[in-house]
Amino acid sequence: xxxxxxxxxxxxxxxxxxxxxxxxxxxxxxxxxxxxxxxxxxxxxxxxxxxxxxxxxxxxxxxxxxxxxxxxxxxxxxxxxxxxxxxxxxxxxxxxxxxxxxxxxxxxxxxxxxxxxxxxxxxxxxxxxxxxxxxxxxxxxxxxxxxxxxxxxxxxxxxxxxxxxxxxxxxxxxxxxxxxxxxxxxxxxxxxxxxxxxxxxx
Amino acid sequence: xxxxxxxxxxxxxxxxxxxxxxxxxxxxxxxxxxxxxxxxxxxxxxxxxxxxxxxxxxxxxxxxxxxxxxxxxxxxxxxxxxxxxxxxxxxxxxxxxxxxxxxxxxxxxxxxxxxxxxxxxxxxxxxxxxxxxxxxxxxxxxxxxxxxxxxxxxxxxxx
Numbered sequence: 338x339x340x341x342x343x344x345x346x347x348x349x350x351x352x353x354x355x356x357x358x359x360x361x362x363x364x365x366x367x368x369x370x371x372x373x374x375x376x377x378x379x380x381x382x383x384x385x386x387x388x389x390x391x392x393x394x395x396x397x398x399x400x401x402x403x404x405x406x407x408x409x410x411x412x413x414x415x416x417x418x419x420x421x422x423x424x425x426x427x428x429x430x431x432x433x434x435x436x437x438x439x440x441x442x443x444x445x446x447x448x449x450x451x452x453x454x455x456x457x458x459x460x461x462x463x464x465x466x467x468x469x470x471x472x473x474x475x476x477x478x479x480x481x482x483x484x485x486x487x488x489x490x491x492x493x494x495x496x497x498x499x500x501x502x503x504x505x506x507x508x509x510x511x512x513x514x515x516x517x518x519x520x521x522x523x524x525x526x527x528x529x530x531x532x533x534x535x536x537x538x539x
Numbered sequence: 540x541x542x543x544x545x546x547x548x549x550x551x552x553x554x555x556x557x558x559x560x561x562x563x564x565x566x567x568x569x570x571x572x573x574x575x576x577x578x579x580x581x582x583x584x585x586x587x588x589x590x591x592x593x594x595x596x597x598x599x600x601x602x603x604x605x606x607x608x609x610x611x612x613x614x615x616x617x618x619x620x621x622x623x624x625x626x627x628x629x630x631x632x633x634x635x636x637x638x639x640x641x642x643x644x645x646x647x648x649x650x651x652x653x654x655x656x657x658x659x660x661x662x663x664x665x666x667x668x669x670x671x672x673x674x675x676x677x678x679x680x681x682x683x684x685x686x687x688x689x690x691x692x693x694x695x696x697x698x
């Protein structure tokens with residue numbers, strides 16, 4: 338019986354941990370101060386002129402993240418000049434995912450010439466605040482009079498494999514709506530991805 | 540003695556048939572999956588969503604093999620549904636299933652629009668894998684995380 342109870346307790350703790358709520362459109366997007374691959378701290382405040390942000394939880398290891406990597410680079414190239422820079426955050430615990438250490442993140446950012454920050458989320462604090470579930474998991478954030486607000490959460494487009502002739506580019510549509518002072522029509526999408534890697538709880 | 544011999548022969552047949560069966564990977568749509576579950580009254584379905592590129596999925600696959608091996612006498616169907624790209628069926632999924640000698644039924648999800656199919660499988664699913672769905676009649680439990688064997692067996696018994 339005792340064993341059963343302890344298993345139950347373990348399971349409850351395990352599941353409650355795994356279920357931090359994903360932020361939805363309209364909710365406040367908490368600012369953060371995380372260390373970048375160049376050892377400097379980055380936060381929303383580092384961009385006083387930005388109109389908003391493309392916050393993407395991504396990593397070194399996930400095949401889906403790799404499949405989307407070039408598209409993340411392209412998003413930054415296209416939207417940074419328009420006031421919506423990409424901020425990439427690695428949500429994985431480096432002990433649970435050995436290829437996601439800070440040093441390996443630095444290597445990847447250098448190799449792929451990331452023109453945007455790639456931040457290390459020590460203790461997975463920001464990951465849990467945003468409720469990022471998998472990589473890549475993306476949030477479009479806008480600056481408003483009330484502070485930073487989530488406008489969209491989900492996938493970059495509906496074509497992870499990159500072979501569809503006609504695709505819906507969700508993030509581009511969201512930002513182009515924001516630029517016209519309109520509310521985006523699609524504010525939430527779902528996509529298969531690699532679960533955020535966490536240390537096993539003992 | 541006769542009983543034992545029958546048992547052994549039966550065991551071999553079962554082993555052989557499941558081994559043979561397990562080597563195939565069929566395509567399945569969400570409709571077909573739901574149809575299959577609806578038909579099998581009184582059975583428990585343990586449906587695991589995985590992919591050949593997903594390390595935690597591969598780590599927990601043996602637990603699902605063990606679950607079905609250890610509960611052969613029960614009405615239990617373990618369905619392993621890969622969400623690998625369809626183009627990887629013959630280049631990745633089939634060789635993987637052969638190499639790992641997987642005996643449970645393996646499918647490749649034959650859907651292309653995640654916006655639509657993820658919700659149809661389970662509205663609370665964010666899309667990360669591994670994810671496991673346990674179904675017995677009206678009872679459902681969906682778990683969007685990696686499971687240890689103990690956790691899996693607890694969920695199976697609790698259902």
